[in-house]
Amino acid sequence: MSLTKLLIIWPGSPIISMLIWIVVMVVLLYLARTPAHRAIYSLARVFHNGFRLMSRSVMLAEQKLVQRNKEVLLSAGIESVERLIEREFHRVNSVVKRDLSGYPTLHRALSDQATKIDEDYRESSETPPPPPAWVSAVEAVANIPSQGDGTVANILSEIQKTSVGQYKSTMEEYRKSVGERHNLLKKMMPYWRRMAQTLEQVGKTITGLHERANVIDNRMAEYEGIRDKTDKAARMLTASSLTQFFISGFVLLIAIGGAVINFNLIALPMSEMVGGGSYIGSFKTANVAAMVIILVEVAMGLYLMESLRITRLFPIIGHMDDKMRTRMIWITFSILLVLASVEAALAYMRDQIAADIQALRQSLAAVEATGIAINSWIPTVGQMVMGFVLPFALTFVAIPLESFVHSSRTVIGVAGTAVLRWLAFFFRLLGNVSRYLGELMVNIYDLFIFPPLWVENLIRDKRRHRPEIIVEEEAS
Template identity: 45%
Template sequence: MSFQSWLLWPDNVPLSMLALVVVGMAFMYAARRPMHDLFRALGHMVGAPLRMAGRWLAAAAAEMNQRNKAVLLAHGRQEVGQRVEREFERLGAIVTRDLQGYPTLQRKLLDEITRIEEDYKKCGEVPPPPPDWTDAVAAVANVKSAGNELVLRVLEEIKRSVTGIHDKAIGEYRKAYETRHRILGSFMPFWRSVDKNLAQVEKNLASLQSSVTTVDAHMAKYEQINAGTDKAQHALTVSAFTQFAIALLVMAVAAGGAFINFKLIALPMSEMVGAGDYITSALRTSEVAALVIIFVEASMGLFLLEAMRVTHLFPRIASLNEVLRRRMLWIAFALLVTLAGVEAALALMRDMLIADKQALLQSLSTVQAGPTEGWVGRIPTAGQMLLGFILPFALAFIAIPLESLIHSARTVGGVLLTVLVRALALVLRVAGQAVRQASRVLIRLYDVAIVLPLLAERLVRGARRSGRIGELDVDAERTHA
C-alpha cells in the first residue's frame, strides 16, 4: 500500500495530512483512557516482577550473609579455640618446667641466705677485752722511783713486757679484722648466686606472664566471637581475605615449581611411554604420565602432612589410632622418597638424552666435537638430579596453603557472592522503578500528542463550569428577591 492511498486528496497533500492528523488526534483522544490503562498495565507487568525479584534477591543476600556469618564465626571459634588450647599446653609446659624446680631453688636460696647470715654474725663478733693486768700496770706506773735503780729496772722490764704484749694484742686484733674481711669477701659468690637465681625466677615469671597475656588476648577474641559482634566478624573476614591472598600466592609459586618439575621429567617420560603416543590430537601420553607422577607426589605429601597432623583436610586420618597413623606416615614418606629417587633418575636420563642428541648432531655436522669439560660438565647433571630429588619434597608442603585456601575460599566466595546478589538486586529494583517511570513518561507523551483535543476539552469544561456558576448566582438572586 502506497503513501498516496492514505491521502484523502492526493492533489492536496498538506490538506490531506492535516485531515489525517485531525482524525488521528480524534481517535487518540477517544482511546486516551484505555491507552493510559494499557501503559500502566505494561509498566506494572514488567516493573512488578523486577521489583519482586529485587526484593527476593535482597532477602536471599541477607540470608546468605547470616549463613556466612555463622560459618565464619564457627570457623573462627574453632581456630581460636585451638590456639587457646595450644597456649594452655604451652603454659602447662612452662609451669611444669619452671615451677617444678621451685622447691629446690627455694631450698638453695634459704641455704645461701642462712650461710650469709651466719657469716655476717661472725663478722659482727667483738674482739676479747684486754687482760686484767692492765690495772696492775696502772698501779705500778704510779710508783715513785726516787732514783732507785731496782725500781727503774723493774719498771723497764714491765715496760718491755707491756710493749710486747701490746704489739701481740694489736697483731691479733688486725688478724681478726683480716679474717672478718675475708669472710665479707667470701659473700660475693653467694650474692652472685642469689642474684642469678632471682634473675632466673624473674625470667620465668616474665615468660609465664607473657603466656598468660597471650591467653587473655585469645580468650577476649573468643568471647567476642561467641558474642557474634560486628568487630569480630570484620576481623575474621579481613583475616580470611588475607589468608586467601597469601595461600593463592603460595599456590601460584607451587604451580611454578610443578611446571619446572613437569619440564624436567616430560622428555624422559616420552622415551619410557613412547613419544608418538597421543591421547588427543594435542595431548601426549608422556605429558599425562609426567602430570600423574607430579600429582601422586603432591598426594603423598598431603597424606604425609595429614598423618603428621599438620593439616586436617581428612578427619578420618586424624582419628586413626597411633599405630595405624604411624604406619601411614612411614608408608607415605617411603613412597615420597621413592618418587623423589625416580625423578632424580629421570633427570639423569634427560641429561643423557640431551647429550646423545648433541653427539648425534655433531657427528652429522662437519664441525669436530670439542674436548670434554671433565667434572665441570657434570655440574648441570648433578644440579638436575638434585633438583629432581628436592622438588617432590617441596611440592609435598603444598597441602598447607591448600588447606588455608580451601577454608578461606568459603568465606571469600560467600562474601563475593553476597555482594554480587545485592548488586543484582539493586539493578533489578532500579530497572523495575525505571520501567514504572517509563510507563508514566509514555502517558505524558501520549497526552502531548493529543494536546489540542485536551485543550479544547479543558475550554469546554471551563465554559460549562462558568455557565453553571452563573445559573447558581441567578438562582441565588431570585431567592433573595
Template identity: 45%
Template sequence: MAELLYSLPPWLWFLIGLVALFLARKPVHQGIYAVARLFHQSFRLGANAVAAADARLQLRNREVLLALGREASERQIERDIERIEHSMKKELAQYPALHRRLCEQLAAIDEDYVRSAEVPPAPSNWAKAIKAVAEIPSNQDPVVADVLETIHGSMRKAESKALEAYRESARERHQLLKRMMPAWRSILNSLGKVNKAVSSVQQRARQVDRHMERYEEIVQGTDRALRILSSSSMSQFIVSGLLLVAAAGCVFINFHLIARPMGAMWEGASYFGDYHFADISALVVILVEITLGIFTMESLRITRLFPAIGALSDRVRARILWVSLSLLILLAALGAGLAYTRELLLQEGASAVAAGAGATDSSVFRVVLSAQLVMGFVFPLVLAFLAIPLESFVNATRTVLGVSISFSLRLLSVALRLIGSGILRAGSIAARIYDIVIFFPLWLEARFLRWREQVAQPDKAKKALPGIEPAK
C-alpha cells in the same frame, strides 16, 4: 464493499484512524498502565526475592565468618596454653634441683659468713703484771731495771705474734668472703633464669588474655570483630593466593625436570587422549608429593583440612607422620635422580649435535647438573608446605566468595527495582505519546467541554437565584 473501502482517499483514512484512536483512548491507556504495572510488580517482586536471598546470604556469611574466626582463635588459644604448659612443666621440673642448689648455696654462704666474723682477742694479763712490777720501788735497783727490760722485750715479741695472728685471721676471713662470690653469682644467675621464665609466662598469659578478649568479641558477634575478621580474610586470600601462584611455578618447574626422564622410562608407551603417558606419570608424582605434604602437615596439626586425621591418637598420627615423611624424602630423592638423568640426556643430545665432547664446557655442565639435582630434591619438600596456604585460601575463599555474591545480589536487586520503575515510567510516557498522536481530537474535545461549561454557568445561576428574572 471492499472496492469502496479501497477507493477512499488517504486523508479520510487518516481521519477514521484518528477517530478510532480517540475512541479507544481510555482502554488503550488502561492496557498500557496495566502492562506497566504488571512488569513493575514482577520486577519489584524479583528485587524483593533477591534482597531476601541477599539477607540470608549475609546472615550465612556472618555465621561462617564468626565460625572461622572462632576456630582460629580457639586454635591460637590452645597453642598458647600448650606453650605455657610446656614452659611450666619445663621450669617446674627443674624447680626441685634449683631449690636444693639454692639451699646448699645459702647454707654454704651462711657457714662462711659465720666463720668470717671477726672475734676480738681476749685481753692478756700483762697489764696487771706490768702494773704490779711498776709499783715495786726501784731505788735505782739494777735487778728491777733488768726485769723491766726483759718484760719490754717479751711485750714486743707478744705484740709481734698478736699482729701476725690478727693478719692471718683477717686473711682467712677475706678468703672466706672471696669464696662466697661464686655462690652469690650462681644464686643471681638462677634467680635471673627464674625471672626470665616468669616474665615469659606472664607475656604469654597477656597474649592469651588478648586472644580471649578477641574470642569473646567473636562469640558475641560484635561489629568490630566482623570488620577485623573480614579484613583478615581478605588479606589471607591475597597472600595465600600469591603463595599458591608461587607453588604453581614450583610445580611447573618440577614437572619439566622429571617429565623428560619419565619419557625415557616409558618410551614406546601409549597416549592417553592427547597426552603422553610420561607426562601423566610426572603429574601424578607431583600430586602424590603434594598429598604426602598435606598428610604430614595434618599429622603435625599445623593444618586442619581433614579433621579425621587430627582426631586420631598421638601414636597413630606419629606413624602417619613418619610414613609420610619417609615417602616424601623417597620421592624427593627420586626427583633428584630424574633431574640428574634429564641433564645427562640433554648432554648426550648436545654432544651428538656438536659431534664431539670437546664442544661442551665441563664446568658449566657440572654447575647445571648440580643445580638441577638440588632443585629436583628441594622442590618436592617445598611442595610439602603447600597445605598451609591451601587451607588459608580455602577458608578465605568462602568468605570472599560469599561477600562477592552478596554484593552481586545487592546490585541485581537495585537493577531490578530500577528496571521496574523505568517500565512504570515508560508506560506513562507511552500514554503521553499516544495522546500526542491524537492531539487534534483531544483539542476539539477540550474546546467542546469548555463551551459546554460556559453555557451551563447561566443555568446554574438561575437555579441558585429563582426569584430574580433576567432583564429583557
C-alpha cells in the same frame, strides 16, 4: 479480495479512506481510553511489583549471605585465635617444663647456699675482747704510794711489764681472729655471686612468662571480641582474609611454576617407561603419568603436613592418635623420598635421551659436533638435584593451599554479596523503569487521541464557566 481493497472505503481515493480510518481509530481509542489506561497501569504495576519483589528476595538472600559470611569468618577467626592461644600455652608449658620443672632443685641449691652463707657469717662475727676486770685491780695497785720503797716500785714495774705484754698478745690474737673473719667473708663472695646469677636466671624466666601472659591476654581480648561478634572483629578478619587470599594465591602460582618445571623434567623420560606413542584421551600417556606423579607428590606433601599438624585440611588425620600420626608421617615421608629418588633417576634419563636425540639430529644433518665442550655433568647433576628437591619443595604447597582454601571462602562470599547487591539494584531499577514506562505509554496513548481530548476539555471548561456567567447575570 485483498486486505488493501477491504480497507479502501472511499473508492478511488486512498487518502480519504485513510483519513476515515484514522478518525475511526481515534474515536475508538478515545472510547476505550479508560479501560486502556487501566490495562497499561496494571501491566506496569505487574512488572514494577514483580521486579520489586525480585529485588527484595535478592536483598534478603544478600543479607543471609552476609550473615553466613560473618558466621564463617568469625568461626574461622575463632579457630585461628584458638590455635594461636594454644600455641602460646604450648610455649608457656615448654618454658615451665624447661625452667621451672627444676625449681625444687633450684630451691634446694638456694637454701644450701643461704645456709652456707649463714654459717660463714656466724663464724665471721667479731669475738668480744676478754673482760677487763683485772684493770681496776691494776689501777688500785698502781695508786699505792711507793714512798721511796724500792720493792713497791719493782712490783709496779713488773705489773706494767706484764700488762704491756698481755696487751700485745691480746692485740695479736685479736688481729688474727679479724684476719680469719675476713678470710671467711672472702670465701662467701662466690656464693653470693652464684646466688645472684641463679636469682637473675629465675627473674628472666619469670619475665618471659610475663611477656607470654601479656600476649595471651591480647589474644584472649581478640578472642572475646570475635565471640561477641563485633563488627570491628568481622572487618579485621575480612581484611586479613583478603590479604591471605592474595598472598597465598601468589605463592600457589609460584608453586604451579615449580610443578610445570618438574613436569618438563620427567615427561620425556616417562615416555621411555610407558611409551611415547600411546594416548589417554587426547593426552600423551607419558605426560599423564608425569602429571600423576607430581600430583601424588603434592598429595603426599599434604598428608605429611597434616600429620605434622602444620595444616588442618583433613580433620581425620588431625584426630588420629600420636602413634598413628607418627606412622603416617613416616609412611608419607618414605613415599616422598621414593618419588624424589625416582624423579632424580628420571632426570638423569632425560639427560641421556636428550643427548641421544641431539646426536641423532647431528648425524642426520651430517654435522660434526664443534665448539668448546661444556662440562656435561653440570646440567646432569643440576637436573638430578632439581628432580630430587622439587618434590620436597612441593610438599610445602599445603601451607598456602590451606590459606587459599580458607580465605577463598571469605572472598567468594564477599564477591557473592557484591553480585547480589548489584542484582537487587538492577531489579529495583527495572521495576522503576517499568512503572515510568507505563506512565509514558499512557501519555503516548493520549497523544494519539488528542483531538477528542481537546474537544472534551473545551466542553468541560465551558460547563465550568457557565454557572459563573449565570451568577454574574443574576447579580447585575
